[in-house]
Amino acid sequence: NAGVTQTPKFQVLKTGQSMTLQCAQDMNHEYMSWYRQDPGMGLRLIHYSVGAGITDQGEVPNGYNVSRSTTEDFPLRLLSAAPSQTSVYFCASSRDRGEFNEQFFGPGTRLTVL
Amino acid sequence: KNEVEQSPQNLTAQEGEFITINCSYSVGISALHWLQQHPGGGIVSLFMLSSGKKKHGRLIATINIQEKHSSLHITASHPRDSAVYICAVKGGNQFYFGTGTSLTVIP
Numbered sequence: 074n075a076g077v078t079q080t081p082k083f084q085v086l087k088t089g090q091s092m093t094l095q096c097a098q099d100m101n102h103e104y105m106s107w108y109r110q111d112p113g114m115g116l117r118l119i120h121y122s123v124g125a126g127i128t129d130q131g132e133v134p135n136g137y138n139v140s141r142s143t144t145e146d147f148p149l150r151l152l153s154a155a156p157s158q159t160s161v162y163f164c165a166s167s168r169d170r171g172e173f174n175e176q177f178f179g180p181g182t183r184l185t186v187l
Numbered sequence: 188k189n190e191v192e193q194s195p196q197n198l199t200a201q202e203g204e205f206i207t208i209n210c211s212y213s214v215g216i217s218a219l220h221w222l223q224q225h226p227g228g229g230i231v232s233l234f235m236l237s238s239g240k241k242k243h244g245r246l247i248a249t250i251n252i253q254e255k256h257s258s259l260h261i262t263a264s265h266p267r268d269s270a271v272y273i274c275a276v277k278g279g280n281q282f283y284f285g286t287g288t289s290l291t292v293i294p
Contacts, residue, residue: 113286115273115283115284115286115287116275116282121280121281123280129280161228172217172277173217173237175232175235176220178229180228180229
């Protein structure tokens with residue numbers, strides 16, 4: 074199993090550009106989520122999905138869109154990049170929404186918006 | 188407001204020392220997770236616990252659900268334990284994370 078994969082590892086954007094961060098998992102997990110990690114702040118939830126076709130907003134959803142057309146994939150779209158979106162982005166998955174399920178994290182994408 | 192608070196934020200220890208990292212949370216939960224973030228950035232799950240104590244090698248995690256507090260202990264610390272340790276709890280459909288404790292173990 075590859076686990077949770079993310080692409081790209083690094084990305085530099087100019088203000089106003091759009092892009093999609095890719096996330097895929099091969100563990101047949103129902104629950105997938107996107108986080109951003111900023112210095113001095115814990116991981117913050119952007120969007121999550123409890124299954125194919127179902128998504129919901131997290132703590133910091135503004136400026137981001139997601140979709141979940143398959144169980145495996147959960148892309149994160151930046152609609153119009155802003156410097157405030159400079160961060161490290163992590164995708165994670167777990168078997169389902171239960172509290173006792175281990176979360177598996179992707180390696181992260183380091184995004185810089187100029 | 189932070190649902191999860193960790194202390195200390197930074198910790199430097201000599202190799203061999205006993206280390207304790209604390210986590211307090213404000214939401215009602217059934218389980219708490221401890222994660223480790225390596226210097227390269229990767230995040231792995233160390234423990235999930237809902238009561239009492241769990242032990243994996245030199246790592247021990249305890250939780251008191253009534254007091255909403257958990258501790259992570261590292262016995263006989265080693266430089267390879269240097270990492271950021273993150274406490275997380277699940278409330279509803281979301282995980283809430285502490286800001287992490289950065290541990291450096293000096294040989």
